[in-house]
Amino acid sequence: AQSVTQLGSHVSVSEGALVLLRCNYSSSVPPYLFWYVQYPNQGLQLLLKYTSAATLVKGINGFEAEFKKSETSFHLTKPSAHMSDAAEYFCAVSDRNNRLAFGKGNQVVVIP
Amino acid sequence: DAGVTQSPTHLIKTRGQQVTLRCSPKSGHDTVSWYQQALGQGPQFIFQYYEEEERQRGNFPDRFSGHQFPNYSSELNVNALLLGDSALYLCASSLDQAGAFFGQGTRLTVV
Numbered sequence: 001a002q003s004v005t006q007l008g009s010h011v012s013v014s015e016g017a018l019v020l021l022r023c024n025y026s027s028s029v030p031p032y033l034f035w036y037v038q039y040p041n042q043g044l045q046l047l048l049k050y051t052s053a054a055t056l057v058k059g060i061n062g063f064e065a066e067f068k069k070s071e072t073s074f075h076l077t078k079p080s081a082h083m084s085d086a087a088e089y090f091c092a093v094s095d096r097n098n099r100l101a102f103g104k105g106n107q108v109v110v111i112p
Numbered sequence: 113d114a115g116v117t118q119s120p121t122h123l124i125k126t127r128g129q130q131v132t133l134r135c136s137p138k139s140g141h142d143t144v145s146w147y148q149q150a151l152g153q154g155p156q157f158i159f160q161y162y163e164e165e166e167r168q169r170g171n172f173p174d175r176f177s178g179h180q181f182p183n184y185s186s187e188l189n190v191n192a193l194l195l196g197d198s199a200l201y202l203c204a205s206s207l208d209q210a211g212a213f214f215g216q217g218t219r220l221t222v223v
Contacts, residue, residue: 034211043116043202043214044155090154098143098206099168102154 002027002093006103019078023091033074034092086110116215124221133188133218137205144186147202198222
């Protein structure tokens with residue numbers, strides 16, 4: 001079965017500092033990997049996706065993620081945090097039918 | 113394009129009752145999946161519908177059932193509600209590997 005692991009449920013970052021959220025996956029086949037963001041009382045918004053094309057994936061709102069097969073990782077980064085980045089972030093892996101398995105999420109707090 | 117729409121947005125039910133949640137997929141999407149998100153947790157896959165058939169199912173009891181209509185819209189039904197069924201229920205639609213697009217969810221509270 002496919003799965004992802006996100007460590008550290010809460011992540012605090014200063015405004016203007018680097019945002020780094022870690023995600024490691026487990027999959028027996030080449031994975032499809034995603035990062036989603038969830039704002040309070042809302043659904044999930046797709047930030048970016050890896051579908052076996054370029055290993056460095058750029059998404060919305062200045063986020064990007066790099067797929068590293070040797071490390072089974074798909075970490076999410078943003079060079080400079082903004083107050084509007086405060087939200088919950090989920091890493092997910094899917095099968096070919098878009099059945100998603102999510103991590104437990106990272107609650108990002110941005111400190112002014 | 114209205115995206116994925118879900119109704120209702122909020123719902124309060126009593127233990128033992130039955131509930132039906134509805135989802136209209138993004139235009140052109142033929143696959144609908146349902147997820148349950150408990151407070152402070154990541155979403156958990158309930159089941160997926162494609163061509164009006166349940167294609168995959170997660171680890172949820174038979175009290176959870178669904179349906180997909182010819183226009184690709186979908187319903188999630190939960191019978192004999194338990195307090196533990198209180199959660200945000202998310203509908204996602206997809207077409208090939210473009211990724212799944214989520215609705216705003218239905219917040220179900222069981223009292």
